[in-house]
Amino acid sequence: MTGLFLVFFALLAVAFAALVLTQRQPMRAALALVGLMVSLAAIYACLGAHVVAVFQILIYVGAVMVFMVYTIMLLDERDRSCSRPFSRLAGPALLVALLVAAAFWLLLGELPTSAPAAAAATDLFGFTAFSVAFMKQYWFHFELATVLLLIGILAAWTALREGRDG
Amino acid sequence: MDRYQFLVALAGLLFSMGLLGVVIRRNLLVVMMCLEIMLNAAVLSFVTFAVRGQTLSGVAMTFFIYVAASCEIALAMAIVVLLVKRNGSLDLSAHQDLKG
Numbered sequence: 001m002t003g004l005f006l007v008f009f010a011l012l013a014v015a016f017a018a019l020v021l022t023q024r025q026p027m028r029a030a031l032a033l034v035g036l037m038v039s040l041a042a043i044y045a046c047l048g049a050h051v052v053a054v055f056q057i058l059i060y061v062g063a064v065m066v067f068m069v070y071t072i073m074l075l076d077e078r079d080r081s082c083s084r085p086f087s088r089l090a091g092p093a094l095l096v097a098l099l100v101a102a103a104f105w106l107l108l109g110e111l112p113t114s115a116p117a118a119a120a121a122t123d124l125f126g127f128t129a130f131s132v133a134f135m136k137q138y139w140f141h142f143e144l145a146t147v148l149l150l151i152g153i154l155a156a157w158t159a160l161r162e163g164r165d166g
Numbered sequence: 167m168d169r170y171q172f173l174v175a176l177a178g179l180l181f182s183m184g185l186l187g188v189v190i191r192r193n194l195l196v197v198m199m200c201l202e203i204m205l206n207a208a209v210l211s212f213v214t215f216a217v218r219g220q221t222l223s224g225v226a227m228t229f230f231i232y233v234a235a236s237c238e239i240a241l242a243m244a245i246v247v248l249l250v251k252r253n254g255s256l257d258l259s260a261h262q263d264l265k266g
Binding site for chain 1: 173250
């Protein structure tokens with residue numbers, strides 16, 4: 001049953017990704033991207049990685065995409081990039097993308113089909129186990145991530161202030 | 167093909183589609199969205215390998231990818247707003263005077 005759900009959400013994810021590429025209006029592309037991220041969150045939930053599924057919904061759909069939608073609403077939609085959405089490089093780019101996909105497919109053959117012996121049946125990706133293990137092993141990286149977030153806020157603020165001052 | 171191979175193939179396909187979008191789309195915002203598709207493909211492969219090997223490191227890496235993505239989108243949207251304010255268009259070809 002999980003396999004069926006995986007295939008269903010994978011097909012849904014690919015369909016939404018195709019919509020992001022083909023929609024002319026940025027708002028419709030953003031909504032398709034939200035659909036893609038929700039599909040990926042469902043795949044993570046099917047795999048048992050509930051922490052990542054919740055991160056995906058909270059951070060990507062709840063923060064990143066809402067921020068992007070705000071920006072789209074702030075800017076004018078009647079832009080010339082909406083009437084002519086594709087560049088002249090569409091043909092060669094499609095060829096390169098097909099080559100990249102073929103390279104991934106070839107690399108896939110190197111991946112062993114059988115999974116390694118599963119560890120003891122602990123719920124490693126449940127909230128409690130993940131949080132305890134994460135803060136034991138990665139506490140320093142966590143602190144660095146907070147510094148990176150602070151730098152990101154300062155950089156965005158500085159960029160907007162510089163733009164306002166000319 | 168077992169389900170882990172299937173998911174790695176899906177990650178490769180999504181990455182290729184994101185790369186295609188970055189090159190062929192002219193709208194700055196849609197290009198940013200295609201970059202997010204590529205990041206999501208990387209996250210999917212990290213999670214797949216973490217679940218397959220029952221290790222924490224892959225899932226921890228996704229946490230740091232989410233942090234980097236949040237910083238990236240905050241800074242990128244500020245830059246997009248400034249560029250549109252300066253050149254009056256979301257079209258990438260309107261920003262060809264950018265250097266560096």
